[in-house]
Amino acid sequence: MNFKVISPRTIKELLGVITSQQGAQFRFGAGYSDLLLELKKQPIEDLTVINLAYLTDTQINSIEVLGDGIKIGVQVTANTLTSDVNIRTQYPVLHEAASQLASRQIRQVATVGGNLCTASPAGDLGCALVALKAQCEILSAQGTIRTISLEDFFTGVRKTVLQSDELLYSVFVPSNDEGKEICSHFIKIGTRNAMEIAIVSLAYHFQLSDDKITSAGAAIGSVAPVIKFVGEACEFLKGKSFSNVSPKTASEFAAKVGSYASPISDIRASDWYRSEVLYNISKSIFEKSLE
Ligand SMILES: Cc1cc2nc3c(=O)[nH]c(=O)nc-3n(C[C@H](O)[C@H](O)[C@H](O)COP(=O)(O)OP(=O)(O)OC[C@H]3O[C@@H](n4cnc5c(N)ncnc54)[C@H](O)[C@@H]3O)c2cc1C
Numbered sequence: 001m002n003f004k005v006i007s008p009r010t011i012k013e014l015l016g017v018i019t020s021q022q023g024a025q026f027r028f029g030a031g032y033s034d035l036l037l038e039l040k041k042q043p044i045e046d047l048t049v050i051n052l053a054y055l056t057d058t059q060i061n062s063i064e065v066l067g068d069g070i071k072i073g074v075q076v077t078a079n080t081l082t083s084d085v086n087i088r089t090q091y092p093v094l095h096e097a098a099s100q101l102a103s104r105q106i107r108q109v110a111t112v113g114g115n116l117c118t119a120s121p122a123g124d125l126g127c128a129l130v131a132l133k134a135q136c137e138i139l140s141a142q143g144t145i146r147t148i149s150l151e152d153f154f155t156g157v158r159k160t161v162l163q164s165d166e167l168l169y170s171v172f173v174p175s176n177d178e179g180k181e182i183c184s185h186f187i188k189i190g191t192r193n194a195m196e197i198a199i200v201s202l203a204y205h206f207q208l209s210d211d212k213i214t215s216a217g218a219a220i221g222s223v224a225p226v227i228k229f230v231g232e233a234c235e236f237l238k239g240k241s242f243s244n245v246s247p248k249t250a251s252e253f254a255a256k257v258g259s260y261a262s263p264i265s266d267i268r269a270s271d272w273y274r275s276e277v278l279y280n281i282s283k284s285i286f287e288k289s290l291e
């Protein structure tokens with residue numbers, strides 16, 4: 001495999017490099033855990049890789065706490081997400097998703113930007129961040145930034161809204177409401193515990209006040225061409241008492257979640273299996289209250 005690598009040190013330099021590469025074959029490289037495999041399978045002649053790994057700008061490499069949420073730079077690794085105390089306490093679903101991504105070695109290099117831009121329906125960080133109603137900032141070669149919801153960022157299997165002169169710059173996750181209790185988890189079903197790409201995943205982030213669900217976010221992975229926010233299922237839960245959800249309500253919620261899925265059969269699982277598992281894990285959220 002033969003390619004040229006350019007490693008800009010600043011965002012300003014990066015924008016110049018992107019502009020100079022318009023019309024040529026180029027790709028961004030972050031942690032390379034997806035890119036190298038992809039290029040091995042489908043080599044590209046005369047490829048230039050714009051390496052993001054040496055960018056020194058803090059915005060792209062850090063997690064910033066703002067008044068109304070947190071901003072995660074795209075070069076932040078899965079490993080950094082797992083060790084961030086704010087994420088562990090305020091957004092447990094993201095902490096759990098990052099902790100379950102691949103292996104310790106891959107988490108050291110796998111970046112948030114790479115995970116989202118690969119746009120795999122099984123992407124763990126994408127699923128958690130869609131449940132958290134994240135927004136993404138997209139930077140163009142001209143230096144302008146546009147913001148869209150992460151849900152709308154994914155347009156198909158391994159497809160995103162990014163234009164050839166754009167890169168994903170940061171992800172914004174809104175704060176939890178003041179004084180709310182949080183119930184937030186990532187459920188990943190695979191055939192083994194480590195190094196496993198999800199067969200089905202469900203991310204949810206609920207905020208509660210006196211046990212009543214005041215805000216709900218949930219997303220499903222590996223059961224449709226893109227990660228899906230299950231909006232109707234979330235609306236259905238609003239105002240319900242979390243610890244007293246009846247079996248009927250839990251089943252209704254699970255059916256609403258399932259209505260967003262269009263699973264396929266592949267080497268790892270059948271469409272039937274995926275649907276059954278999704279239904280059962282959706283119900284299991286309320287297991288304690290159903291005992
Ligand atoms: C053995 C193995 C196990 C894995 N297990 C899991 C798993 O359990 N869960 C999971 O979700 N993933 C898993 N993955 C996939 C992978 O590790 C992740 O998707 C990773 O987060 C990709 O990040 P990266 O920094 O390595 O991206 P790279 O490989 O560098 O890039 C991936 C893609 O994103 C593009 N890109 C990167 N950054 C940007 C940017 N800022 N703007 C625009 N485009 C950009 C690149 O051009 C490339 O197309 C696994 C991979 C391997 C090899």
